[in-house]
Amino acid sequence: MSDRRRSHPTNRLPQDSLAYAILEASRLVEKVLGGQNLTDAFEHARHHARPLWPDAVRGAIRDLAWRALRDYGRGDLVLAQLLSKPLPDSVRAVLLVALQRLETRPDQSHTVVDQAVEAVAVVAPGLKGVVNGVLRNALRQAARLAELIERDPVSHYRHPSWWIDRVRRSFPDDWEGVLEAANQPPPMSLRVNLRRTTVDYALAALREDGFAVRRLANDALLLEQPVPVTALPGFAEGRLSVQDAGAQWAARWLDPHAGQRVLDACAAPGGKSAHLLEYADVDLLSLEIDPVRAERIDRNFARLGLRGETRIGDAREPNDWWDGRPFDCILADVPCSASGVVRRHPDIKWLRREKDIRGFVAQQAAILDSLWRTLAPGGRMLYVTCSLFDDENRVQVSQFLARHPDAKRIQIDGADDRQLLPTAENDGFYYALLRKSD
Numbered sequence: 001m002s003d004r005r006r007s008h009p010t011n012r013l014p015q016d017s018l019a020y021a022i023l024e025a026s027r028l029v030e031k032v033l034g035g036q037n038l039t040d041a042f043e044h045a046r047h048h049a050r051p052l053w054p055d056a057v058r059g060a061i062r063d064l065a066w067r068a069l070r071d072y073g074r075g076d077l078v079l080a081q082l083l084s085k086p087l088p089d090s091v092r093a094v095l096l097v098a099l100q101r102l103e104t105r106p107d108q109s110h111t112v113v114d115q116a117v118e119a120v121a122v123v124a125p126g127l128k129g130v131v132n133g134v135l136r137n138a139l140r141q142a143a144r145l146a147e148l149i150e151r152d153p154v155s156h157y158r159h160p161s162w163w164i165d166r167v168r169r170s171f172p173d174d175w176e177g178v179l180e181a182a183n184q185p186p187p188m189s190l191r192v193n194l195r196r197t198t199v200d201y202a203l204a205a206l207r208e209d210g211f212a213v214r215r216l217a218n219d220a221l222l223l224e225q226p227v228p229v230t231a232l233p234g235f236a237e238g239r240l241s242v243q244d245a246g247a248q249w250a251a252r253w254l255d256p257h258a259g260q261r262v263l264d265a266c267a268a269p270g271g272k273s274a275h276l277l278e279y280a281d282v283d284l285l286s287l288e289i290d291p292v293r294a295e296r297i298d299r300n301f302a303r304l305g306l307r308g309e310t311r312i313g314d315a316r317e318p319n320d321w322w323d324g325r326p327f328d329c330i331l332a333d334v335p336c337s338a339s340g341v342v343r344r345h346p347d348i349k350w351l352r353r354e355k356d357i358r359g360f361v362a363q364q365a366a367i368l369d370s371l372w373r374t375l376a377p378g379g380r381m382l383y384v385t386c387s388l389f390d391d392e393n394r395v396q397v398s399q400f401l402a403r404h405p406d407a408k409r410i411q412i413d414g415a416d417d418r419q420l421l422p423t424a425e426n427d428g429f430y431y432a433l434l435r436k437s438d
C-alpha cells in the first residue's frame with residue numbers, strides 16, 4: 001500500500017505546539033499533492049479532530065498549510081536540491097511546511113527545525129535525523145538556494161509555467177504584480193445586511209469592539225486582519241457576512257429593482273444570492289447543480305433572515321427547471337478556472353491542467369446560451385467569473401455577442417467590462433453586463 005493511502009497515526013503532540021500544527025498542516029499538504037481538494041480536506045480534518053481544534057489551533061494549521069501550498073513551487077525545488085533519495089509523502093509534506101515556515105519566520109529557525117523533527121517523529125520516527133539534516137542544510141545553503149529559485153520561473157513566481165504564460169499574455173504590463181498578489185494571503189471583507197442594520201452602524205460596532213476596518217467604495221468592510229467569524233459582532237445575528245469585496249459588485253452592477261424576477265443561475269454557496277435579496281425586494285430563484293452545495297444556500301438565507309426559492313438544476317437545461325416566465329435579471333456566476341482566487345485555494349494552481357480551461361470555456365458558453373432564452377426582452381444578464389484568463393472572460397463574451405445579435409453590452413462604470421485583479425483589497429473577478437433587445 002502506498003504511503004499516501006496508509007492511515008495516519010494519531011497526533012499525540014500537545015495541541016498548542018507548533019509541532020502539532022506542522023503535522024496537521026503537512027497532512028493537508030500530503031492530501032492535496034495526492035489530488036484532493038484543500039478546503040474539503042481541511043473541513044474533514046477539522047470535523048474529525050479530537051479534541052476539536054480551538055480557533056487559534058485551527059488558524060495556525062490553516063495558515064501553515066495554505067502558505068506551504070502557495071509556495072509549493074519553491075519548496076519543491078529546494079527539496080529536489082537537498083534530498084539524495086525519495087522520502088515518503090508524509091515526510092516530504094512535513095518538510096514543505098517547515099521550509100515555508102523557515103522562510104516566513106527566520107527569527108524562529110531553531111524552533112521550527114526542532115518542532116518539525118517532533119512532528120515527523122509521529123509519522124516516521126526513523127527519519128527524524130533526515131528531516132533535521134535537510135532543514136539545517138536549507139538554512140546553511142540559503143544563499144545558493146535563493147539564487148537557484150531566482151533563476152527558475154516556477155519556483156520564483158510560485159505558479160506552474162503554463163499559468164505564468166497565460167497571466168503574462170493577458171496582462172503584459174503587470175503580470176509579475178498579478179502573480180505576486182496571488183501568492184499573498186487574501187484579505188477578509190464583510191458584507192453588511194442592509195435588511196438588519198446600516199453600514200455606518202456595523203462599522204461603528206466593529207470599531208467599538210477593537211477591529212481595524214475600512215469601508216471600501218462599494219460599502220464592503222475590509223478588515224485589517226482576518227478573524228474568526230465567531231468574533232464578529234452581529235455575525236450570528238445575520239447582520240454581517242464574509243464576502244470578498246470584489247464579489248460585492250455583482251448586486252450593484254446587476255442592479256435589480258423591487259418586484260423584478262431574478263435568476264441566480266449558479267448560486268451555491270449563496271453569497272451573491274443573499275446579497276441580491278438584501279439589496280432589493282426581488283423575486284429570486286437560486287439555481288444550483290450540486291445538491292450538497294445547494295444546502296448551503298438555504299443555510300445562508302436562514303442565518304440572514306432572507307427568503308428566496310432554491311432549486312437544484314442544470315443551467316444548461318432550462319426545460320428541467322424553468323416555468324417559462326422570463327427573468328428581468330440574470331446573474332451568471334459561472335464555473336471557471338478560479339484563477340482570480342487562487343490565493344484562497346492554492347491547491348488549484350498545482351492540481352489544474354491547462355487543458356481543463358477548454359472544458360470550462362465550453363461549459364460557460366453552453367450556460368450563457370441556455371440562460372439567454374430565459375431572459376425577458378429588455379432584461380439584463382451579468383456574466384461573472386473569478387478568472388484572470390482571457391478565454392473565460394473577454395473572449396467568451398465577444399463570442400457570445402457574435403452568436404446573439406439581440407445581445408448588447410451595457411457599460412459598467414464607463415467601461416465595456418471590468419477585470420478586477422487580485423489586490424490587497426479584493427480578489428480577481430471578471431464582470432460583463434449584457435442587455436437583450438426589446
Ligand SMILES: C[S@@+](CC[C@H](N)C(=O)[O-])C[C@H]1O[C@@H](n2cnc3c(N)ncnc32)[C@H](O)[C@@H]1O
Pocket residue numbers: 247265266267268269270271272273287288289290293313314315316333334335336367
Ligand atoms: C462560482 S460558483 C458560484 C458562487 C456563488 N454565486 C456565490 O456567490 O456564492 C459556481 C457554482 O455553479 C455551480 N454550477 C456549475 N455548473 C452548473 C450548471 N451547469 N448549472 C447550475 N449550477 C452550476 C457550481 O456547483 C458552483 O456552486
